[in-house]
Amino acid sequence: MNEMFEWSRVWDAMPTMLDGLVVALQATLIGYVIALVLGLLFALLRRSNNRWVSMPVGFVVEFIRSTPLLVQLFFFFYVLPLIGISVSPLATGAFALGLHYATYTSEVYRSGIDGVPPGQWEAARALNFSRRRTWTAVILPQAIPRVVPALANYVIAMFKDTPQLLAITVVEMLGAAVAIGSETFRYSEPVAAAGLVYLVVALVMAWLARIVERRYGQVRV
């Protein structure tokens, strides 16, 4: 069939796209919080002097980082119910997304921590700071602002990965577009609509990221 691309159909699809967008944003935001928190936890645990802690954590992190998100999505979708965890596909998807990206953010945190000059650790030791105080008063306040730009960029990457949640029945924007297409037999317009929304939202996120970077990306006193 040789049909002309009809822009009116693109705009017609927008309301449904916005419903899908809400789902995508929910997954992204929940996943991002998980990635930020879990990533820091991974980074700290991997630095543990106790081999029984640092090695298993390191292995798990590398394993997750080295396998596709899609595989992990399927894994959690099918395995979690088997061990009695019964949550919505959206929750499963957000968790898997967050866990996957936590392995990336943990690398980012690690580089931030490594970037703190050794003299800072030595000064903390000379003043007999506890390990906890060294981290909270000296190291993290210097490590994290350094890596805010990299961390901020991951939210955009995660948002772009939300269509993968389609594989575990989460109807976000691409899913909504495909649904329209399967009813009207015209896929190009709804998918174009989805694409436009992804673009606009990603640009807005990038803009917000730059604001956050400027505000939090300096080591503040």
Added chain:
Amino acid sequence: MTGEDFITFEGVHKAFGKNVVLDDLSFSVASGERVTLIGPSGSGKTTILRMLMTLTRPDRGTIGVDGDYLYHEKRGDELVPASEAHIRKVRQRITMVFQHFNLFPNMKVLRNVTEAPIHVLGKSKDEAEERGKELLEMVGLGDKLGAHPSQLSGGQQQRVAIARALAVDPDVLLLDEVTSALDPEIAAEVLDVLRDIARSTDTTMLLVTHAMKFARDVSHRVLMFNEGKIIEDGTPEKLFNEPEEERTQDFLRSVIDET
């Protein structure tokens, strides 16, 4: 423990691979004594300070401070490796001022000085701030309480570092080449501050420095290090004027005296 053996090194050995930095070293420092360690780089003097500050550990031997071993605990008649808690307890009496200042850039000057008194010594914020202001006045920075370290010159940063070290009421003050990163003129200001402190307190001090005149002024004793051993040990007058060892003479001849 008598005042004579306030700090003791017994059989302390440290090697990095084949490079022996401290060679079965034994010496002691009396309470209130100020000892300068001199010698060529790599001779082990900075390692001594770093071991006392628990920044590096000896391979063998014991280090004692005020009657306690730093890295060991007495269990009946035996010496066992110390727990982290024990090390922290002993380390509390020791502090260090570094060549590169190492102020905390995420804290203003006053907070740099009060952070340890509040969170390690348990002083109240008011108490810590009062003492902090006193110390900063004493080092000539009473007007810089709210400044960021990055706004200060090197000499000012080092003086803050000195105030920060004194704020924890140390029994042992370690000074690791504290003026080596400063211009001679600025170094002189810092050394003046340290001279005053030395004269007005009885804190035990170990200094590694190239500032020979300063060492002469404030030290009770000078130890000349070479290849991980102490080759000469005497008063500043003795060591600087009539060194016995040839190596000491060579070294002193080659040192450019800043102040």
